[in-house]
Amino acid sequence: MQGNFRGGSTSRWLGAALLWVLGVTPLLAADSNIVKTRVAGYREIGAAFKAINDQLRSGTPQPYLLQVSAREIANGTREQYRWFPAGSGPAPGVKTRAKVAIWGQPAKFKALQDNFAAKAGALAAATKGKDAARIQAAAKALGAACKACHTVYREEED
Amino acid sequence: MEDAAARRYVWDLPTRLFHWGIVVLLGFSWWCAETGRMEWHYRSGLTLCALVLFRLVWGFTGSSTARFSGFVKGPRTVWRYVRQKDGETQPLPLGHNPIGGWSVLVLLGLLTLQIVTGLFAVDLDGLESGPLSYLLDFDRGRTAALIHEVSFNVLLAVSAIHVLAILFYLVVRRRNLTWAMVSGYQRDGGGEGLVRAPLWRLVLAIVIALTVAYAVSAGFRF
Incomplete structure (x- = not known):
């Protein structure tokens, strides 16, 4: 299980995408809405x-x-x-x-x-x-x- | 020299003073608004308010050519007038012709809209506002200001048509309507002039106009 997670590039990409959506998008939105x-x-x-x-x-x-x-x-x-x-x-x-x-x-x-x-x-x-x-x-x-x-x-x- | 018998008294003094008062104060109000002289814009606007109130009362109580009942005609009369050639319109109508009558109503309506929206308007900074704007919230006051701006452009456009019509009469029909509004006399072969209103009605119209304009300026708070 652990190995799968560590080695799964799809999971890593999904994680990064999730981080982007949660963390960066609101910042961008705030900027364009200023x-x-x-x-x-x-x-x-x-x-x-x-x-x-x-x-x-x-x-x-x-x-x-x-x-x-x-x-x-x-x-x-x-x-x-x-x-x-x-x-x-x-x-x-x-x-x-x-x-x-x-x-x-x-x-x-x-x-x-x-x-x-x-x-x-x-x-x-x-x-x-x-x-x-x-x-x-x-x-x-x-x-x-x-x-x-x-x-x-x-x-x-x- | 114009023959005195060939002209008729058509516009009484109050109607003429009203007309030229509007011309001067409309221009002055515009200039004040454009140059940020808002204190004078209010004064001018409230004077216009009194003038229009006077004219509305005078339209029911004034001399014959100033009365709405005398110059507001139905569509059939207007159409007949439009189709007539100049020679056929003799004798000329005393005062507003059937189209002119409607243009007076439209101009008075636009002036009223202009004044009423100004009374309720507020500027973007909540700094300058009409005497009745306290009755509305900020957004509605801003809407009033927006209408005030748009309706002024409509008023300018209709005033331009009014001036063009006068030029048409001057150039094509050889009749100087501007001078008639200055002197009070219409040159059209003579005959009966207007029926004057008694002085007490003039006093009454002035008192009503000034009282209401004062109450408005105080925001109906005494």
């Missing part, structure tokens, strides 16, 4: 920011809703650092508005990502308090951080 992950991630951030702005404009914002949404954005800003691996830029058949310059100017891009993360953190911190003016100012600063990066590194809509 654009989708990125788009979905920013969509969540956009939706959370809409919830915050809706609350702030209502005149009677619910602190809990502000906190949940602000935390969601802050979590997103931690995820964002793995959303732009090399090779996930514009390519034929890939639906992305990320500009090539992102990968050409990594330091500048990271500085804008850091700014986004800092402003999201500041908003999350502000929503824990009751200072409405501070929350408003933090939300405005966060919006400006979004814009600062989008105007440079995101293609205009068609």
Whole structure:
């Protein structure tokens, strides 16, 4: 039995194939899906920011809703650092508005990502308090951080 | 010099102001959206909202040529008008002709769609949004924004057809409809002009339009 196993090249190939399927395919899939992950991630951030702005404009914002949404954005800003691996830029058949310059100017891009993360953190911190003016100012600063990066590194809509 | 007797008063001042207000603000809203001046885009859009609301009320209460009942004709009348040669259409209809009447309805419908979708729209970043977008979730707000974009292109196309039709009347039929919309007078041999609406109806239409537009701008939250 043992000899058969050791000597069976078919078994060895099957084993390697199984390893490939289990181990490598998900990695490849994750790589090709990173654009989708990125788009979905920013969509969540956009939706959370809409919830915050809706609350702030209502005149009677619910602190809990502000906190949940602000935390969601802050979590997103931690995820964002793995959303732009090399090779996930514009390519034929890939639906992305990320500009090539992102990968050409990594330091500048990271500085804008850091700014986004800092402003999201500041908003999350502000929503824990009751200072409405501070929350408003933090939300405005966060919006400006979004814009600062989008105007440079995101293609205009068609 | 144009003979005063050979022309008829066809468009009252409110209708003309509405028309040129739409022309100016539509262009201004477009420019603001393209250049990222969203604060002004909202103001312009809400003013357009008030203007269209006014026109809808004025279509039921206004002077004779502004009323829907006066210019919205059935398909048979439209077909008869299309088949007529210019000479046969005398006396010219006072105000919108049977096709023009429908183009007014289509343009008003598209303007309404444009305004309503704008009120509910939200941008991709959840940053800029219309005053009623809080009533929808993010995805539906994005759908509203998408329709807002597509319907604007349709509105532009229909406006272009509207301008082409006016050019057709100017070049082929030798009638300056643009000047009529500026001066209020139609040059067609004279006769009875429009029946004016009393002032109180104008005041009522303005009050209704401003009240509803204000309520919309506040998201119906007072």
